[in-house]
Amino acid sequence: MTGFERLVTRIEHAARRRRLQRAWRAFWTGLVVGACIWLVALLSYKLLPLPMRVLAIGAVLGVAAPLVAAIGGLARRESPQQTAIWLDKQQRLEERVSSAIEVGRDPKYGRWSELLIDDANRHLERLDIRRILPWTLPKSSLWALLVLTIGAALGFVPEYRSASYVQKQRERETVRDTGRALADVTRRDLEKRAPALDATRRAVESVAELGEQLARKPLTKPEALRELAKLTEKVQQQARELGQNAALRALAKKQSDQSDRSEKSDRSDKSDQSDRSDTKTESADGKMKASSDDLEKLKRDLERALQSAEALKKEGAARDKAAQQNLADALNSLSQQAKELGLNISSLSEAIEALKSGEIDQLLKDLAVADRDLEQLAETARALEQMQMQAERVGKDLPEQLQNGQAMAARSTLQKMVNLLKSGNVDPKQLQSVMDEVSRAIKPAGQYGKVADHLKQALQRMQAKDNAAAAQSLADAANELQKLMDQLADAESLEGALSALRRAQAAIGTGKSWSQAGTLGQPGFKPGGRPGRGVGTWADEDGWIEQPPMTGAWDNSGIERPEMSPRGITDRGEAALSEGLTPTKVRGKLSPGGPMPSVTLKGLSLKGSSKVEVQEAIRAAQTDAQSALSHDQVPRAYQGPVRDYFGDLK
Amino acid sequence: MNTDEQIAKFREIYAALKREIGKVIVGHEPIVDSTLIALMAGGHVLLEGVPGLGKTLLVRTLGEVLDLTFSRIQFTPDLMPADIMGTNLVMEAPDGRRTFEFQHGPIFAHLILADEINRATPKTQSALLEAMQEHSVTAGGEVRRLAEPFFVLATQNPIDQEGTYPLPEAQLDRFFFKLLVGYPTAAELTEVLNRTTETAQATVNRVLSREGLIELQQLVRQVPAVSHVKDYAVRLVLATHPKTNTAVPIANQFLRYGSSPRGAQALILAGKVRALAQGRFNVSFDDIRAVALPALRHRLILNFEAEAEGITTDKIIEQVLSEVPENAAAVAA
Numbered sequence: 015m016t017g018f019e020r021l022v023t024r025i026e027h028a029a030r031r032r033r034l035q036r037a038w039r040a041f042w043t044g045l046v047v048g049a050c051i052w053l054v055a056l057l058s059y060k061l062l063p064l065p066m067r068v069l070a071i072g073a074v075l076g077v078a079a080p081l082v083a084a085i086g087g088l089a090r091r092e093s094p095q096q097t098a099i100w101l102d103k104q105q106r107l108e109e110r111v112s113s114a115i116e117v118g119r120d121p122k123y124g125r126w127s128e129l130l131i132d133d134a135n136r137h138l139e140r141l142d143i144r145r146i147l148p149w150t151l152p153k154s155s156l157w158a159l160l161v162l163t164i165g166a167a168l169g170f171v172p173e174y175r176s177a178s179y180v181q182k183q184r185e186r187e188t189v190r191d192t193g194r195a196l197a198d199v200t201r202r203d204l205e206k207r208a209p210a211l212d213a214t215r216r217a218v219e220s221v222a223e224l225g226e227q228l229a230r231k232p233l234t235k236p237e238a239l240r241e242l243a244k245l246t247e248k249v250q251q252q253a254r255e256l257g258q259n260a261a262l263r264a265l266a267k268k269q270s271d272q273s274d275r276s277e278k279s280d281r282s283d284k285s286d287q288s289d290r291s292d293t294k295t296e297s298a299d300g301k302m303k304a305s306s307d308d309l310e311k312l313k314r315d316l317e318r319a320l321q322s323a324e325a326l327k328k329e330g331a332a333r334d335k336a337a338q339q340n341l342a343d344a345l346n347s348l349s350q351q352a353k354e355l356g357l358n359i360s361s362l363s364e365a366i367e368a369l370k371s372g373e374i375d376q377l378l379k380d381l382a383v384a385d386r387d388l389e390q391l392a393e394t395a396r397a398l399e400q401m402q403m404q405a406e407r408v409g410k411d412l413p414e415q416l417q418n419g420q421a422m423a424a425r426s427t428l429q430k431m432v433n434l435l436k437s438g439n440v441d442p443k444q445l446q447s448v449m450d451e452v453s454r455a456i457k458p459a460g461q462y463g464k465v466a467d468h469l470k471q472a473l474q475r476m477q478a479k480d481n482a483a484a485a486q487s488l489a490d491a492a493n494e495l496q497k498l499m500d501q502l503a504d505a506e507s508l509e510g511a512l513s514a515l516r517r518a519q520a521a522i523g524t525g526k527s528w529s530q531a532g533t534l535g536q537p538g539f540k541p542g543g544r545p546g547r548g549v550g551t552w553a554d555e556d557g558w559i560e561q562p563p564m565t566g567a568w569d570n571s572g573i574e575r576p577e578m579s580p581r582g583i584t585d586r587g588e589a590a591l592s593e594g595l596t597p598t599k600v601r602g603k604l605s606p607g608g609p610m611p612s613v614t615l616k617g618l619s620l621k622g623s624s625k626v627e628v629q630e631a632i633r634a635a636q637t638d639a640q641s642a643l644s645h646d647q648v649p650r651a652y653q654g655p656v657r658d659y660f661g662d663l664k
Numbered sequence: 665m666n667t668d669e670q671i672a673k674f675r676e677i678y679a680a681l682k683r684e685i686g687k688v689i690v691g692h693e694p695i696v697d698s699t700l701i702a703l704m705a706g707g708h709v710l711l712e713g714v715p716g717l718g719k720t721l722l723v724r725t726l727g728e729v730l731d732l733t734f735s736r737i738q739f740t741p742d743l744m745p746a747d748i749m750g751t752n753l754v755m756e757a758p759d760g761r762r763t764f765e766f767q768h769g770p771i772f773a774h775l776i777l778a779d780e781i782n783r784a785t786p787k788t789q790s791a792l793l794e795a796m797q798e799h800s801v802t803a804g805g806e807v808r809r810l811a812e813p814f815f816v817l818a819t820q821n822p823i824d825q826e827g828t829y830p831l832p833e834a835q836l837d838r839f840f841f842k843l844l845v846g847y848p849t850a851a852e853l854t855e856v857l858n859r860t861t862e863t864a865q866a867t868v869n870r871v872l873s874r875e876g877l878i879e880l881q882q883l884v885r886q887v888p889a890v891s892h893v894k895d896y897a898v899r900l901v902l903a904t905h906p907k908t909n910t911a912v913p914i915a916n917q918f919l920r921y922g923s924s925p926r927g928a929q930a931l932i933l934a935g936k937v938r939a940l941a942q943g944r945f946n947v948s949f950d951d952i953r954a955v956a957l958p959a960l961r962h963r964l965i966l967n968f969e970a971e972a973e974g975i976t977t978d979k980i981i982e983q984v985l986s987e988v989p990e991n992a993a994a995v996a997a
Binding site: 099108110113116117123125127133 | 667668887944945948949951
């Protein structure tokens with residue numbers, strides 16, 4: 015190896031080490047920069063209402079900065095000449111090495127280059143590159159550590175969010191969850207019962223789409239309510255159009271009456287323990303033995319558990335261990351009940367696990383899923399029970415079936431007649447029996463549109479001994495009944511969609527969860543659907559859908575009417591009074607700070623000194639107040655303050 | 665003689681010259697070093713200082729240690745150019761014919777001591793211009809070469825003294841170095857007294873012949889100066905050019921004219937001599953910095969503001985040295 019090669023080798027070794035050290039230093043510098051970026055992002059997130067993705071971006075940049083800096087340091091190569099200049103400067107070699115590198119390549123210098131290379135090698139031999147470039151932590155590492163420590167400490171500081179922001183976030187969350195549930199419920203309905211009419215299918219799908227839209231990109235509360243109201247109006251319009259068919263209305267009414275009668279008789283039957291086992295529902299695999307009432311009860315218990323879980327989340331799980339234990343007991347009991355009923359609700363088990371591990375959010379999600387599953391099971395059970403009851407009470411012949419609105423049974427009977435007539439070997443007795451049955455069925459069929467016409471035609475043809483044509487007429491009547499049944503099913507789909515929409519409105523309007531909104535009831539109704547005390551029933555006279563008929567198009571989208579929110583008119587809950595309405599005990603003032611209201615007093619205006627003892631007057635006032643409170647003459651929101659006021663009088 | 669031997673001889677002679685001069689001159693080591701550097705680089709030296717500091721003695725001693733013809737010219741206000749260069753005289757031959765014959769002036773020597781050069785008028789001072797640059801004189805229409813090596817060592821009193829004529833810029837630029845001779849220290853002054861007020865007389869030996877000096881001067885020019893060192897010298901000179909992109913702020917403020925290219929030449933050549941003298945085979949940034957003051961101080965022309973504020977060229981050069989980075993990459997950044 016020549017002297018020049020030796021020199022170049024040494025310099026390249028130094029250059030390599032220098033490059034690695036540059037990357038090392040750049041890494042730490044990058045770490046400082048990254049930590050600062052992360053700190054700024056964290057600080058911004060703590061102080062300003064920024065989305066979580068700011069933290070994610072800050073973290074990505076924070077991690078990327080040292081890596082990019084280190085790669086940049088590694089990528090930067092320098093020539094041997096540059097390294098030689100650095101070595102000269104660093105070790106005060108008076109340009110010996112850089113001169114040797116430059117002159118060593120130039121033959122014109124002859125002996126001088128050899129002298130220079132020898133001189134440079136002599137000086138470099140004394141140097142230890144490892145000592146010149148030791149692996150130590152740069153100063154920037156201290157800064158990085160400091161910034162990271164501050165960042166870690168800042169992580170424990172709770173973020174500041176204004177009350178209005180928190181409220182808005184909660185509303186958005188409610189809108190998102192409600193949208194998800196709306197889409198889920200509607201899609202499930204669509205899968206279970208595909209509407210026969212295109213218009214109905216489109217209407218129900220539009221409900222599911224709105225739900226998906228709300229879940230995907232949550233709107234603000236007013237926007238969401240406006241969209242829901244618009245769609246509700248559209249679906250109602252669709253339902254009204256469907257309801258204009260008199261035959262369909264008649265069939266629906268008959269079925270409703272029949273259902274009511276069935277329910278009454280069912281309720282009476284339930285007192286009998288032996289009959290109870292008959293109403294048990296069995297799933298396809300035969301394992302589920304729960305009745306709809308069992309499932310309803312289970313569902314109510316689950317909703318109570320869900321509310322407890324929500325309360326636990328608000329109060330903080332760590333603070334109330336007793337509540338946590340109660341909830342755990344309730345869930346275990348629910349799980350046990352479900353097992354006894356032959357139900358396998360996996361989300362309930364997951365909820366128990368989530369509670370054990372203290373993941374309240376996951377617990378809430380699992381409970382919501384379990385609630386939806388139970389609701390679906392309850393619906394299925396109800397449908398099966400209804401079918402079972404209908405089967406038990408099916409009319410004995412066609413006139414009775416038509417009279418009872420048992421379209422399915424009537425259709426089946428008609429089909430049997432058609433088969434009989436088509437068979438060709440009908441004896442006169444049988445024919446007479448059929449004719450008899452058909453002639454009696456004409457009258458009850460009159461309310462089902464063309465069914466009666468087809469029956470009349472069939473009767474005439476049978477009388478004319480034209481059995482084939484009569485069979486055709488009876489088949490037409492059966493088809494007509496099938497059409498009516500399809501339309502009725504569509505109406506039920508629309509009613510289901512409307513119900514889901516109203517539930518979504520209730521959930522968004524009250525800020526409650528989907529499952530809680532299901533228990534809120536209709537305006538003017540107490541939870542559970544029963545009319546509130548002192549309020550007249552708003553039930554539809556026609557017995558058609560529950561909504562009162564609309565008289566024209568309206569749009570309240572721009573109007574803020576919190577009192578008209580879907581909480582109900584009389585059921586205002588336990589909400590706190592607004593500041594201006596909060597009664598305070600200030601002598602001589604009814605509403606401190608506000609205008610003095612004019613109060614009209616009944617009776618004569620008496621002047622002069624009182625002849626009644628103060629205690630007596632107070633007792634009289636307290637009695638009157640108690641009477642007014644017990645007769646619901648005081649609005650519910652004011653009952654508490656009124657009771658307190660008169661109670662405190664001495 | 666090969667390069668290694670030449671280098672060894674250079675160091676030996678350089679050390680011997682310093683030693684011999686040191687026998688006579690007390691202290692002033694930087695002045696002696698700079699004078700020797702200029703001698704080896706083949707440049708002229710202007711020594712400035714108040715009277716009595718040993719300027720003339722230094723030059724005289726140098727004349728004694730070098731085996732060269734020595735000539736001393738005492739510059740006075742009535743000195744004429746012909747008194748320096750020589751003149752044509754009418755000479756009568758034995759046969760009675762009269763012819764013009766050139767009588768060589770004192771400039772026809774290897775080593776010239778131009779004592780108190782600023783006491784002569786500019787006309788006379790200018791007589792040295794051609795001789796210093798071209799190493800030739802023109803008299804009576806004839807160009808006459810001066811003997812090599814030709815080396816002018818001029819002394820001058822500070823220009824603010826009575827009866828002085830400042831040297832023109834062109835004349836100043838021809839000096840390789842301008843050395844400022846300062847007062848001796850107490851120890852040096854004591855040594856001066858010891859040497860000059862007692863009977864003992866210092867005798868110096870001749871160390872270097874004419875041929876030897878020429879050989880060393882050629883050797884000096886072979887010393888490699890690498891590109892980034894040359895680049896540094898160039899940037900230093902360019903930084904003194906006022907009203908240019910390369911000028912440092914102080915140059916823009918206080919300079920009327922910056923250094924000529926002779927300044928950059930002087931930096932590199934002097935750097936080479938210094939490197940060899942210090943046992944190196946290459947010119948370093950330190951060499952350039954060490955010779956920057958003597959090489960540039962007489963080449964910068966101050967403006968009125970600098971004169972008024974008492975700013976010296978030395979201060980400007982120091983500022984230039986501190987502001988111009990060694991690494992060209994730093995300039996680009």
